Amino acid sequence: MGEQFDLGTVYRAFDRQREFHNSKKKYRLFGGAAGPGKTKALLWEAIRKALLHDGCDTLLLRRTFPELEASLVAQFRRDVPTWWYRSLNEAKHVVTWENGSTTRFGYCRNENDVYQYQGAEFLFIGIDELTHFTLKQWQFLTSRNRCPIPGTFPCMAGATNPGNIGHAWVKALWVDKAPPPGFERPEQYDPADYDFIRARLADNPIYANDLNYRKTLEALPEELRKAFLDGDWDVFAGQYFDLFEIGRHTARPEEIGMQAWWPRWISIDWGFQHPSAVYWHCAMPREVASGERRERGEIPRLRPQTQRPSLGMTLLAWAARDGVKNPAGARRAA
Numbered sequence: 001m002g003e004q005f006d007l008g009t010v011y012r013a014f015d016r017q018r019e020f021h022n023s024k025k026k027y028r029l030f031g032g033a034a035g036p037g038k039t040k041a042l043l044w045e046a047i048r049k050a051l052l053h054d055g056c057d058t059l060l061l062r063r064t065f066p067e068l069e070a071s072l073v074a075q076f077r078r079d080v081p082t083w084w085y086r087s088l089n090e091a092k093h094v095v096t097w098e099n100g101s102t103t104r105f106g107y108c109r110n111e112n113d114v115y116q117y118q119g120a121e122f123l124f125i126g127i128d129e130l131t132h133f134t135l136k137q138w139q140f141l142t143s144r145n146r147c148p149i150p151g152t153f154p155c156m157a158g159a160t161n162p163g164n165i166g167h168a169w170v171k172a173l174w175v176d177k178a179p180p181p182g183f184e185r186p187e188q189y190d191p192a193d194y195d196f197i198r199a200r201l202a203d204n205p206i207y208a209n210d211l212n213y214r215k216t217l218e219a220l221p222e223e224l225r226k227a228f229l230d231g232d233w234d235v236f237a238g239q240y241f242d243l244f245e246i247g248r249h250t251a252r253p254e255e256i257g258m259q260a261w262w263p264r265w266i267s268i269d270w271g272f273q274h275p276s277a278v279y280w281h282c283a284m285p286r287e288v289a290s291g292e293r294r295e296r297g298e299i300p301r302l303r304p305q306t307q308r309p310s311l312g313m314t315l316l317a318w319a320a321r322d323g324v325k326n327p328a329g330a331r332r333a334a
Contacts, residue, residue: 010079010080010081010084011040011044011079013041013044014037016030016037016197016199017030017037017040017041019197020041020045020157020197021041021044021045021048023195023197024153025155025192025193025194025195026153026154026155026156026193026194027155027156027157027173027174027193027194027195028155028156028157028158028194028195028196028197029130029157029158029159029160029170029173029174029194029195029196029197030042030157030158030159030160030197030199031130031158031159031160031161031162031170031174031196031197031198031199031231031233032161032162032198032199032200032231037199038128038159038160038199039071039072039075039128039159040075040079041159042060042072042126042127042128042157042158042159043060043072043075043076043079043126045124045126045157046058046059046060046103046124046126047080047103049123049124050095050097050099050101050102050103050123050124051097051099051101053101053123053147053149053151053152054099054100054101054149055099055100055101055149056101056102056123056147056149056152057101057102057103057104057120057121057122057123057147058101058102058103058104058122058123058124058125058126059103059104059106059117059120059122059124059125059126059144060072060103060104060105060106060125060126060127060128061105061106061107061108061125061126061127061128061133061141062107062127062128062129062132063107063108063109063129063132063133064107064109065107065109067107067128067129067132068093068105068106068107071128072105072128073093073105076095076105084097084098085097085098086098092104093105093106104122108133108137111134111136111137114137114140114141115140117141117144118144120144121144121145121146121147121148122144122145122146122147122154123145123147123149123152123154123155124145124154124155124156124157125141125144125145125156125157126156126157126158126159127141127156127157127158127159128158128159128160129159129160129161129164130158130159130160130166130170131160131161131162131163131164131165131166131167131170132160132164132165132166133166134165134166134169135166135169135180135182135183136182138166138169139183139184141156142156158170161227161228161231162226162227162231162232162233162235163223163224163227163235167233167235168180168181169181169182169183171233173189173194174194174195174196175196175233177191177194178191198231199231200230200231201213201214201217201229214229217229223235256284258282262282262283262284262285263282263283264280264281264282264283265280265281266278266279266280266281267279267281
């Protein structure tokens, strides 16, 4: 099978899907409105990679198992002829193709579930509804994106609507072309590695003229309507700060130039029913604040810790100890 995308009559890609398949970038995002065929494109990209190179492995992920079953697995069972593959392990959700390659269907419900793939290597990793995942999960999975077979090009792709918990970091990497807060080694970020294929409802001929479906999307709450109908990446559904802006509300430590004499204090959420959280804050003097930034800013010293409620006092001790040792090693957030 050649490099140009062509799987014959089994899968006929729409124009926007074809643009996704033919992209040569290492990290692709097929994102935007609901209904343009993102999940199907992701599935067939994994199949294409598996069939193109003998003996390679590919991986497709959703955040939870029910989501996996209802989307990627369901589409596989419906659309892929059984004579295309050698076997299907229903228990492990692993497809073995006639050329010895495999496609694995998996999920990462918990933050650390990505570590089940430690030691594995995949020529292609596709993540459906990428904004349901965290930046930490994404960055770990990039380390599993490798292949020892000569002539291969390991790559990853996501398919997603705007919104949800991962909206900010996904938007930063692909839409804004900038490393998001929390991105390890931001100096290593290369925007040339990222390709954003914007998808809209009209890109799918099946739904482009479906007035009933469009009417359904138009009746959604404002944020969901913007995300699912317009593919608007300026929405923040599923995030606490609905007006949060990276450029306005964050800064790197070296940009602040914290001084030892600036007032600072601690705030605590004891977390009797939830994890405890301890933060260090600092007030920037009015005359020091620059540009249009607020005259008073706060610097969280510690992120919320995932600890049982009884550890609140322990976290307070850690915060006091670390804050005294290194009060300037924080990221500013208003």
